[in-house]
Amino acid sequence: MAVQPEGTPCWADAMFGDLEGAKNFYGEVLGWSFGESSPEYGNYTQAYADDQAVAAVVPPMPGQEGQSQWCLYFASPDAAATAERIRDNGGEVLMEPMQVGEFGTMCLAREPSGAVFGVWQAGSHEGFDATAVPGAYCWAEVFTRDPERTDAFLTAVFPYRAKRIADDAIDFRMFDIGEETVLGRMLMTDDFPPEVPSYVNVYWTVDDCDAAVARATKLGAVLHFGPMTSPFGRFAALSDPQGANFSVIDVKTAEGEMPQIAED
Known part of the structure:
Protein backbone atom coordinates (compact mmCIF):
# COMPACT_ATOMS: atom_id res chain seq x y z
CA MET A 1 0.00 0.00 0.00
CA ALA A 2 1.10 3.58 -0.55
CA VAL A 3 2.17 5.90 2.25
CA GLN A 4 -0.99 6.78 4.17
CA PRO A 5 -2.25 10.31 4.95
CA GLU A 6 -1.06 11.79 8.24
CA GLY A 7 -2.94 10.35 11.21
CA THR A 8 -4.00 7.14 9.46
CA PRO A 9 -3.30 3.92 11.39
CA CYS A 10 -0.55 2.32 9.34
CA TRP A 11 1.09 -0.46 11.39
CA ALA A 12 0.81 -2.52 14.57
CA ASP A 13 3.26 -4.54 16.61
CA ALA A 14 3.56 -6.04 20.07
CA MET A 15 6.24 -7.25 22.47
CA PHE A 16 5.81 -10.77 23.84
CA GLY A 17 7.89 -12.42 26.54
CA ASP A 18 7.03 -15.76 24.91
CA LEU A 19 7.54 -14.95 21.26
CA GLU A 20 7.02 -18.50 20.03
CA GLY A 21 3.83 -18.73 22.08
CA ALA A 22 2.54 -15.53 20.47
CA LYS A 23 3.38 -16.80 17.01
CA ASN A 24 1.57 -20.07 17.67
CA PHE A 25 -1.47 -18.27 19.10
CA TYR A 26 -1.94 -15.71 16.34
CA GLY A 27 -1.01 -18.23 13.70
CA GLU A 28 -3.90 -20.42 14.84
CA VAL A 29 -6.40 -17.63 15.54
CA LEU A 30 -5.72 -15.27 12.62
CA GLY A 31 -3.95 -17.57 10.17
CA TRP A 32 -0.69 -15.63 10.28
CA SER A 33 2.61 -16.92 8.98
CA PHE A 34 5.87 -15.33 10.07
CA GLY A 35 9.02 -14.16 8.37
CA GLU A 36 12.57 -14.52 9.57
CA SER A 37 13.49 -12.66 12.75
CA SER A 38 15.87 -9.72 12.31
CA PRO A 39 18.61 -9.97 14.98
CA GLU A 40 19.91 -6.50 14.07
CA TYR A 41 16.48 -5.11 15.00
CA GLY A 42 15.93 -7.02 18.25
CA ASN A 43 14.49 -10.12 16.53
CA TYR A 44 11.60 -8.10 15.10
CA THR A 45 9.45 -10.60 13.20
CA GLN A 46 6.84 -9.67 10.61
CA ALA A 47 3.50 -11.46 10.40
CA TYR A 48 1.80 -12.19 7.09
CA ALA A 49 -1.73 -12.96 5.95
CA ASP A 50 -1.69 -14.49 2.47
CA ASP A 51 1.86 -13.17 1.97
CA GLN A 52 0.79 -9.62 2.87
CA ALA A 53 2.62 -7.98 5.80
CA VAL A 54 -0.01 -7.18 8.44
CA ALA A 55 1.80 -6.82 11.80
CA ALA A 56 4.93 -7.73 13.73
CA VAL A 57 5.91 -9.37 17.00
CA VAL A 58 9.13 -8.88 18.94
CA PRO A 59 10.61 -10.04 22.25
CA PRO A 60 10.98 -7.34 24.92
CA MET A 61 14.26 -5.54 25.26
CA PRO A 62 16.00 -5.85 28.65
CA GLY A 63 14.17 -3.69 31.16
CA GLN A 64 10.98 -3.55 29.09
CA GLU A 65 9.46 -6.78 30.33
CA GLY A 66 5.83 -6.49 31.37
CA GLN A 67 2.33 -7.26 30.18
CA SER A 68 2.11 -7.48 26.41
CA GLN A 69 0.03 -4.97 24.49
CA TRP A 70 -0.54 -4.11 20.86
CA CYS A 71 0.88 -0.78 19.74
CA LEU A 72 -0.85 1.00 16.86
CA TYR A 73 1.24 3.38 14.75
CA PHE A 74 -0.11 6.49 13.06
CA ALA A 75 1.36 7.77 9.82
CA SER A 76 3.36 11.00 9.91
CA PRO A 77 5.31 12.85 7.23
CA ASP A 78 7.61 14.22 9.97
CA ALA A 79 7.91 12.19 13.18
CA ALA A 80 9.92 14.92 14.93
CA ALA A 81 7.21 17.52 14.28
CA THR A 82 4.53 15.08 15.48
CA ALA A 83 6.55 14.45 18.65
CA GLU A 84 6.63 18.19 19.32
CA ARG A 85 2.84 18.43 18.96
CA ILE A 86 2.46 15.45 21.30
CA ARG A 87 4.48 17.25 23.98
CA ASP A 88 2.79 20.61 23.35
CA ASN A 89 -0.67 19.09 23.86
CA GLY A 90 -0.22 17.21 27.10
CA GLY A 91 1.15 13.92 25.82
CA GLU A 92 4.41 12.21 26.71
CA VAL A 93 7.08 11.07 24.26
CA LEU A 94 8.29 7.69 25.51
CA MET A 95 10.81 7.11 22.72
CA GLU A 96 12.19 10.01 20.74
CA PRO A 97 11.98 9.69 16.95
CA MET A 98 14.51 7.04 15.93
CA GLN A 99 15.48 6.00 12.43
CA VAL A 100 15.13 2.27 11.82
CA GLY A 101 17.55 1.60 9.00
CA GLU A 102 16.02 2.35 5.62
CA PHE A 103 12.58 1.30 6.83
CA GLY A 104 11.50 4.59 8.38
CA THR A 105 11.45 6.57 11.61
CA MET A 106 9.49 5.54 14.69
CA CYS A 107 8.39 7.30 17.85
CA LEU A 108 6.47 5.98 20.87
CA ALA A 109 4.17 8.19 22.92
CA ARG A 110 1.43 8.26 25.52
CA GLU A 111 -1.70 10.40 25.19
CA PRO A 112 -2.91 12.35 28.27
CA SER A 113 -5.19 9.61 29.61
CA GLY A 114 -2.44 6.98 29.39
CA ALA A 115 -2.94 5.08 26.11
CA VAL A 116 0.35 4.25 24.41
CA PHE A 117 0.68 4.56 20.62
CA GLY A 118 3.32 4.88 17.94
CA VAL A 119 4.17 7.31 15.15
CA TRP A 120 5.65 6.04 11.89
CA GLN A 121 7.37 8.14 9.24
CA ALA A 122 7.64 5.76 6.30
CA GLY A 123 10.81 4.96 4.47
CA SER A 124 10.94 1.71 2.52
CA HIS A 125 8.39 0.21 4.93
CA GLU A 126 5.13 2.03 4.24
CA GLY A 127 2.96 0.04 6.67
CA PHE A 128 0.22 -2.53 6.25
CA ASP A 129 0.32 -4.37 2.93
CA ALA A 130 -3.41 -5.07 3.32
CA THR A 131 -6.29 -4.06 5.56
CA ALA A 132 -9.87 -5.29 6.14
CA VAL A 133 -9.18 -8.76 4.72
CA PRO A 134 -8.98 -11.92 6.86
CA GLY A 135 -5.95 -11.74 9.15
CA ALA A 136 -5.36 -8.04 8.56
Missing part, protein backbone atom coordinates in the same frame (compact mmCIF):
# COMPACT_ATOMS: atom_id res chain seq x y z
CA TYR A 137 -5.99 -4.87 10.55
CA CYS A 138 -9.50 -3.47 10.25
CA TRP A 139 -10.19 -0.80 12.89
CA ALA A 140 -9.05 0.64 16.21
CA GLU A 141 -10.51 2.52 19.16
CA VAL A 142 -8.88 4.47 21.95
CA PHE A 143 -10.44 3.38 25.26
CA THR A 144 -10.06 6.26 27.72
CA ARG A 145 -11.29 7.38 31.15
CA ASP A 146 -10.76 11.05 30.24
CA PRO A 147 -12.49 11.53 26.88
CA GLU A 148 -12.36 15.33 26.81
CA ARG A 149 -8.57 15.41 27.14
CA THR A 150 -8.14 12.52 24.71
CA ASP A 151 -10.38 14.14 22.08
CA ALA A 152 -8.62 17.50 22.36
CA PHE A 153 -5.22 15.80 22.13
CA LEU A 154 -6.04 13.70 19.07
CA THR A 155 -7.45 16.61 17.08
CA ALA A 156 -4.49 18.82 18.00
CA VAL A 157 -1.81 16.28 17.08
CA PHE A 158 -3.37 14.87 13.91
CA PRO A 159 -5.50 16.52 11.18
CA TYR A 160 -8.71 14.88 12.36
CA ARG A 161 -12.28 16.06 12.11
CA ALA A 162 -14.27 14.68 15.04
CA LYS A 163 -17.84 13.46 14.98
CA ARG A 164 -19.93 11.62 17.54
CA ILE A 165 -22.68 9.06 17.74
CA ALA A 166 -25.87 10.99 18.54
CA ASP A 167 -26.95 8.75 21.40
CA ASP A 168 -26.99 9.92 25.01
CA ALA A 169 -26.50 6.33 26.18
CA ILE A 170 -22.98 6.07 24.72
CA ASP A 171 -19.95 8.36 24.66
CA PHE A 172 -18.28 7.44 21.39
CA ARG A 173 -16.46 9.63 18.90
CA MET A 174 -14.96 8.96 15.51
CA PHE A 175 -12.19 10.79 13.73
CA ASP A 176 -12.09 11.47 10.00
CA ILE A 177 -9.31 12.34 7.60
CA GLY A 178 -10.98 13.82 4.57
CA GLU A 179 -13.96 11.59 3.85
CA GLU A 180 -12.55 8.50 5.59
CA THR A 181 -13.22 7.55 9.21
CA VAL A 182 -9.95 6.17 10.58
CA LEU A 183 -10.28 5.90 14.37
CA GLY A 184 -12.79 5.58 17.21
CA ARG A 185 -12.73 6.75 20.84
CA MET A 186 -14.74 5.01 23.56
CA LEU A 187 -15.32 6.08 27.16
CA MET A 188 -14.19 3.41 29.62
CA THR A 189 -17.18 2.81 31.90
CA ASP A 190 -17.29 1.22 35.34
CA ASP A 191 -17.43 -2.13 33.56
CA PHE A 192 -13.65 -1.84 33.22
CA PRO A 193 -11.71 -2.78 36.37
CA PRO A 194 -10.01 0.31 37.83
CA GLU A 195 -6.54 -1.20 37.35
CA VAL A 196 -7.02 -1.39 33.56
CA PRO A 197 -5.31 1.67 32.04
CA SER A 198 -6.42 3.52 28.93
CA TYR A 199 -5.34 1.66 25.80
CA VAL A 200 -5.73 1.39 22.03
CA ASN A 201 -7.81 -1.62 21.00
CA VAL A 202 -6.93 -3.09 17.61
CA TYR A 203 -9.48 -5.06 15.57
CA TRP A 204 -8.28 -7.89 13.31
CA THR A 205 -10.47 -9.09 10.45
CA VAL A 206 -11.68 -12.69 10.46
CA ASP A 207 -13.93 -14.77 8.21
CA ASP A 208 -16.01 -16.10 11.12
CA CYS A 209 -16.05 -14.29 14.47
CA ASP A 210 -17.45 -17.20 16.47
CA ALA A 211 -14.95 -19.67 15.06
CA ALA A 212 -12.06 -17.26 15.76
CA VAL A 213 -13.26 -16.80 19.36
CA ALA A 214 -13.50 -20.57 19.79
CA ARG A 215 -9.93 -21.02 18.53
CA ALA A 216 -8.65 -18.21 20.75
CA THR A 217 -10.31 -19.35 23.98
CA LYS A 218 -9.23 -22.95 23.39
CA LEU A 219 -5.65 -21.64 23.30
CA GLY A 220 -6.03 -19.71 26.55
CA ALA A 221 -7.44 -16.33 25.52
CA VAL A 222 -9.97 -14.61 27.76
CA LEU A 223 -13.25 -13.47 26.17
CA HIS A 224 -14.36 -10.09 27.53
CA PHE A 225 -17.27 -9.19 25.26
CA GLY A 226 -19.29 -10.76 22.48
CA PRO A 227 -19.54 -12.16 19.98
CA MET A 228 -22.09 -9.51 19.07
CA THR A 229 -23.50 -8.50 15.70
CA SER A 230 -23.58 -4.76 14.96
CA PRO A 231 -24.16 -2.58 11.88
CA PHE A 232 -20.38 -2.71 11.37
CA GLY A 233 -19.97 -6.49 11.65
CA ARG A 234 -19.92 -9.33 14.16
CA PHE A 235 -17.16 -8.78 16.70
CA ALA A 236 -15.72 -9.84 20.04
CA ALA A 237 -13.15 -8.45 22.47
CA LEU A 238 -10.49 -10.70 24.00
CA SER A 239 -7.09 -10.73 25.61
CA ASP A 240 -4.49 -13.22 24.45
CA PRO A 241 -2.72 -15.67 26.80
CA GLN A 242 0.00 -13.06 27.49
CA GLY A 243 -2.50 -10.33 28.35
CA ALA A 244 -2.59 -8.28 25.14
CA ASN A 245 -6.08 -6.93 24.39
CA PHE A 246 -7.45 -7.24 20.87
CA SER A 247 -10.71 -7.69 19.01
CA VAL A 248 -11.81 -9.75 16.03
CA ILE A 249 -14.48 -8.72 13.55
CA ASP A 250 -16.27 -10.34 10.65
CA VAL A 251 -17.27 -7.34 8.54
CA LYS A 252 -19.49 -9.44 6.24
CA THR A 253 -21.91 -10.34 9.06
CA ALA A 254 -23.72 -7.14 10.02
CA GLU A 255 -27.22 -6.24 11.12
CA GLY A 256 -29.09 -3.20 12.38
CA GLU A 257 -29.23 0.40 11.23
CA MET A 258 -26.15 2.56 11.19
CA PRO A 259 -26.14 5.01 14.13
CA GLN A 260 -26.96 8.67 13.66
CA ILE A 261 -23.83 10.81 13.48
CA ALA A 262 -23.44 14.39 14.65
CA GLU A 263 -20.49 16.63 13.78
CA ASP A 264 -18.66 18.16 16.73
Whole structure:
Protein backbone atom coordinates (compact mmCIF):
# COMPACT_ATOMS: atom_id res chain seq x y z
CA MET A 1 0.00 0.00 0.00
CA ALA A 2 1.10 3.58 -0.55
CA VAL A 3 2.17 5.90 2.25
CA GLN A 4 -0.99 6.78 4.17
CA PRO A 5 -2.25 10.31 4.95
CA GLU A 6 -1.06 11.79 8.24
CA GLY A 7 -2.94 10.35 11.21
CA THR A 8 -4.00 7.14 9.46
CA PRO A 9 -3.30 3.92 11.39
CA CYS A 10 -0.55 2.32 9.34
CA TRP A 11 1.09 -0.46 11.39
CA ALA A 12 0.81 -2.52 14.57
CA ASP A 13 3.26 -4.54 16.61
CA ALA A 14 3.56 -6.04 20.07
CA MET A 15 6.24 -7.25 22.47
CA PHE A 16 5.81 -10.77 23.84
CA GLY A 17 7.89 -12.42 26.54
CA ASP A 18 7.03 -15.76 24.91
CA LEU A 19 7.54 -14.95 21.26
CA GLU A 20 7.02 -18.50 20.03
CA GLY A 21 3.83 -18.73 22.08
CA ALA A 22 2.54 -15.53 20.47
CA LYS A 23 3.38 -16.80 17.01
CA ASN A 24 1.57 -20.07 17.67
CA PHE A 25 -1.47 -18.27 19.10
CA TYR A 26 -1.94 -15.71 16.34
CA GLY A 27 -1.01 -18.23 13.70
CA GLU A 28 -3.90 -20.42 14.84
CA VAL A 29 -6.40 -17.63 15.54
CA LEU A 30 -5.72 -15.27 12.62
CA GLY A 31 -3.95 -17.57 10.17
CA TRP A 32 -0.69 -15.63 10.28
CA SER A 33 2.61 -16.92 8.98
CA PHE A 34 5.87 -15.33 10.07
CA GLY A 35 9.02 -14.16 8.37
CA GLU A 36 12.57 -14.52 9.57
CA SER A 37 13.49 -12.66 12.75
CA SER A 38 15.87 -9.72 12.31
CA PRO A 39 18.61 -9.97 14.98
CA GLU A 40 19.91 -6.50 14.07
CA TYR A 41 16.48 -5.11 15.00
CA GLY A 42 15.93 -7.02 18.25
CA ASN A 43 14.49 -10.12 16.53
CA TYR A 44 11.60 -8.10 15.10
CA THR A 45 9.45 -10.60 13.20
CA GLN A 46 6.84 -9.67 10.61
CA ALA A 47 3.50 -11.46 10.40
CA TYR A 48 1.80 -12.19 7.09
CA ALA A 49 -1.73 -12.96 5.95
CA ASP A 50 -1.69 -14.49 2.47
CA ASP A 51 1.86 -13.17 1.97
CA GLN A 52 0.79 -9.62 2.87
CA ALA A 53 2.62 -7.98 5.80
CA VAL A 54 -0.01 -7.18 8.44
CA ALA A 55 1.80 -6.82 11.80
CA ALA A 56 4.93 -7.73 13.73
CA VAL A 57 5.91 -9.37 17.00
CA VAL A 58 9.13 -8.88 18.94
CA PRO A 59 10.61 -10.04 22.25
CA PRO A 60 10.98 -7.34 24.92
CA MET A 61 14.26 -5.54 25.26
CA PRO A 62 16.00 -5.85 28.65
CA GLY A 63 14.17 -3.69 31.16
CA GLN A 64 10.98 -3.55 29.09
CA GLU A 65 9.46 -6.78 30.33
CA GLY A 66 5.83 -6.49 31.37
CA GLN A 67 2.33 -7.26 30.18
CA SER A 68 2.11 -7.48 26.41
CA GLN A 69 0.03 -4.97 24.49
CA TRP A 70 -0.54 -4.11 20.86
CA CYS A 71 0.88 -0.78 19.74
CA LEU A 72 -0.85 1.00 16.86
CA TYR A 73 1.24 3.38 14.75
CA PHE A 74 -0.11 6.49 13.06
CA ALA A 75 1.36 7.77 9.82
CA SER A 76 3.36 11.00 9.91
CA PRO A 77 5.31 12.85 7.23
CA ASP A 78 7.61 14.22 9.97
CA ALA A 79 7.91 12.19 13.18
CA ALA A 80 9.92 14.92 14.93
CA ALA A 81 7.21 17.52 14.28
CA THR A 82 4.53 15.08 15.48
CA ALA A 83 6.55 14.45 18.65
CA GLU A 84 6.63 18.19 19.32
CA ARG A 85 2.84 18.43 18.96
CA ILE A 86 2.46 15.45 21.30
CA ARG A 87 4.48 17.25 23.98
CA ASP A 88 2.79 20.61 23.35
CA ASN A 89 -0.67 19.09 23.86
CA GLY A 90 -0.22 17.21 27.10
CA GLY A 91 1.15 13.92 25.82
CA GLU A 92 4.41 12.21 26.71
CA VAL A 93 7.08 11.07 24.26
CA LEU A 94 8.29 7.69 25.51
CA MET A 95 10.81 7.11 22.72
CA GLU A 96 12.19 10.01 20.74
CA PRO A 97 11.98 9.69 16.95
CA MET A 98 14.51 7.04 15.93
CA GLN A 99 15.48 6.00 12.43
CA VAL A 100 15.13 2.27 11.82
CA GLY A 101 17.55 1.60 9.00
CA GLU A 102 16.02 2.35 5.62
CA PHE A 103 12.58 1.30 6.83
CA GLY A 104 11.50 4.59 8.38
CA THR A 105 11.45 6.57 11.61
CA MET A 106 9.49 5.54 14.69
CA CYS A 107 8.39 7.30 17.85
CA LEU A 108 6.47 5.98 20.87
CA ALA A 109 4.17 8.19 22.92
CA ARG A 110 1.43 8.26 25.52
CA GLU A 111 -1.70 10.40 25.19
CA PRO A 112 -2.91 12.35 28.27
CA SER A 113 -5.19 9.61 29.61
CA GLY A 114 -2.44 6.98 29.39
CA ALA A 115 -2.94 5.08 26.11
CA VAL A 116 0.35 4.25 24.41
CA PHE A 117 0.68 4.56 20.62
CA GLY A 118 3.32 4.88 17.94
CA VAL A 119 4.17 7.31 15.15
CA TRP A 120 5.65 6.04 11.89
CA GLN A 121 7.37 8.14 9.24
CA ALA A 122 7.64 5.76 6.30
CA GLY A 123 10.81 4.96 4.47
CA SER A 124 10.94 1.71 2.52
CA HIS A 125 8.39 0.21 4.93
CA GLU A 126 5.13 2.03 4.24
CA GLY A 127 2.96 0.04 6.67
CA PHE A 128 0.22 -2.53 6.25
CA ASP A 129 0.32 -4.37 2.93
CA ALA A 130 -3.41 -5.07 3.32
CA THR A 131 -6.29 -4.06 5.56
CA ALA A 132 -9.87 -5.29 6.14
CA VAL A 133 -9.18 -8.76 4.72
CA PRO A 134 -8.98 -11.92 6.86
CA GLY A 135 -5.95 -11.74 9.15
CA ALA A 136 -5.36 -8.04 8.56
CA TYR A 137 -5.99 -4.87 10.55
CA CYS A 138 -9.50 -3.47 10.25
CA TRP A 139 -10.19 -0.80 12.89
CA ALA A 140 -9.05 0.64 16.21
CA GLU A 141 -10.51 2.52 19.16
CA VAL A 142 -8.88 4.47 21.95
CA PHE A 143 -10.44 3.38 25.26
CA THR A 144 -10.06 6.26 27.72
CA ARG A 145 -11.29 7.38 31.15
CA ASP A 146 -10.76 11.05 30.24
CA PRO A 147 -12.49 11.53 26.88
CA GLU A 148 -12.36 15.33 26.81
CA ARG A 149 -8.57 15.41 27.14
CA THR A 150 -8.14 12.52 24.71
CA ASP A 151 -10.38 14.14 22.08
CA ALA A 152 -8.62 17.50 22.36
CA PHE A 153 -5.22 15.80 22.13
CA LEU A 154 -6.04 13.70 19.07
CA THR A 155 -7.45 16.61 17.08
CA ALA A 156 -4.49 18.82 18.00
CA VAL A 157 -1.81 16.28 17.08
CA PHE A 158 -3.37 14.87 13.91
CA PRO A 159 -5.50 16.52 11.18
CA TYR A 160 -8.71 14.88 12.36
CA ARG A 161 -12.28 16.06 12.11
CA ALA A 162 -14.27 14.68 15.04
CA LYS A 163 -17.84 13.46 14.98
CA ARG A 164 -19.93 11.62 17.54
CA ILE A 165 -22.68 9.06 17.74
CA ALA A 166 -25.87 10.99 18.54
CA ASP A 167 -26.95 8.75 21.40
CA ASP A 168 -26.99 9.92 25.01
CA ALA A 169 -26.50 6.33 26.18
CA ILE A 170 -22.98 6.07 24.72
CA ASP A 171 -19.95 8.36 24.66
CA PHE A 172 -18.28 7.44 21.39
CA ARG A 173 -16.46 9.63 18.90
CA MET A 174 -14.96 8.96 15.51
CA PHE A 175 -12.19 10.79 13.73
CA ASP A 176 -12.09 11.47 10.00
CA ILE A 177 -9.31 12.34 7.60
CA GLY A 178 -10.98 13.82 4.57
CA GLU A 179 -13.96 11.59 3.85
CA GLU A 180 -12.55 8.50 5.59
CA THR A 181 -13.22 7.55 9.21
CA VAL A 182 -9.95 6.17 10.58
CA LEU A 183 -10.28 5.90 14.37
CA GLY A 184 -12.79 5.58 17.21
CA ARG A 185 -12.73 6.75 20.84
CA MET A 186 -14.74 5.01 23.56
CA LEU A 187 -15.32 6.08 27.16
CA MET A 188 -14.19 3.41 29.62
CA THR A 189 -17.18 2.81 31.90
CA ASP A 190 -17.29 1.22 35.34
CA ASP A 191 -17.43 -2.13 33.56
CA PHE A 192 -13.65 -1.84 33.22
CA PRO A 193 -11.71 -2.78 36.37
CA PRO A 194 -10.01 0.31 37.83
CA GLU A 195 -6.54 -1.20 37.35
CA VAL A 196 -7.02 -1.39 33.56
CA PRO A 197 -5.31 1.67 32.04
CA SER A 198 -6.42 3.52 28.93
CA TYR A 199 -5.34 1.66 25.80
CA VAL A 200 -5.73 1.39 22.03
CA ASN A 201 -7.81 -1.62 21.00
CA VAL A 202 -6.93 -3.09 17.61
CA TYR A 203 -9.48 -5.06 15.57
CA TRP A 204 -8.28 -7.89 13.31
CA THR A 205 -10.47 -9.09 10.45
CA VAL A 206 -11.68 -12.69 10.46
CA ASP A 207 -13.93 -14.77 8.21
CA ASP A 208 -16.01 -16.10 11.12
CA CYS A 209 -16.05 -14.29 14.47
CA ASP A 210 -17.45 -17.20 16.47
CA ALA A 211 -14.95 -19.67 15.06
CA ALA A 212 -12.06 -17.26 15.76
CA VAL A 213 -13.26 -16.80 19.36
CA ALA A 214 -13.50 -20.57 19.79
CA ARG A 215 -9.93 -21.02 18.53
CA ALA A 216 -8.65 -18.21 20.75
CA THR A 217 -10.31 -19.35 23.98
CA LYS A 218 -9.23 -22.95 23.39
CA LEU A 219 -5.65 -21.64 23.30
CA GLY A 220 -6.03 -19.71 26.55
CA ALA A 221 -7.44 -16.33 25.52
CA VAL A 222 -9.97 -14.61 27.76
CA LEU A 223 -13.25 -13.47 26.17
CA HIS A 224 -14.36 -10.09 27.53
CA PHE A 225 -17.27 -9.19 25.26
CA GLY A 226 -19.29 -10.76 22.48
CA PRO A 227 -19.54 -12.16 19.98
CA MET A 228 -22.09 -9.51 19.07
CA THR A 229 -23.50 -8.50 15.70
CA SER A 230 -23.58 -4.76 14.96
CA PRO A 231 -24.16 -2.58 11.88
CA PHE A 232 -20.38 -2.71 11.37
CA GLY A 233 -19.97 -6.49 11.65
CA ARG A 234 -19.92 -9.33 14.16
CA PHE A 235 -17.16 -8.78 16.70
CA ALA A 236 -15.72 -9.84 20.04
CA ALA A 237 -13.15 -8.45 22.47
CA LEU A 238 -10.49 -10.70 24.00
CA SER A 239 -7.09 -10.73 25.61
CA ASP A 240 -4.49 -13.22 24.45
CA PRO A 241 -2.72 -15.67 26.80
CA GLN A 242 0.00 -13.06 27.49
CA GLY A 243 -2.50 -10.33 28.35
CA ALA A 244 -2.59 -8.28 25.14
CA ASN A 245 -6.08 -6.93 24.39
CA PHE A 246 -7.45 -7.24 20.87
CA SER A 247 -10.71 -7.69 19.01
CA VAL A 248 -11.81 -9.75 16.03
CA ILE A 249 -14.48 -8.72 13.55
CA ASP A 250 -16.27 -10.34 10.65
CA VAL A 251 -17.27 -7.34 8.54
CA LYS A 252 -19.49 -9.44 6.24
CA THR A 253 -21.91 -10.34 9.06
CA ALA A 254 -23.72 -7.14 10.02
CA GLU A 255 -27.22 -6.24 11.12
CA GLY A 256 -29.09 -3.20 12.38
CA GLU A 257 -29.23 0.40 11.23
CA MET A 258 -26.15 2.56 11.19
CA PRO A 259 -26.14 5.01 14.13
CA GLN A 260 -26.96 8.67 13.66
CA ILE A 261 -23.83 10.81 13.48
CA ALA A 262 -23.44 14.39 14.65
CA GLU A 263 -20.49 16.63 13.78
CA ASP A 264 -18.66 18.16 16.73
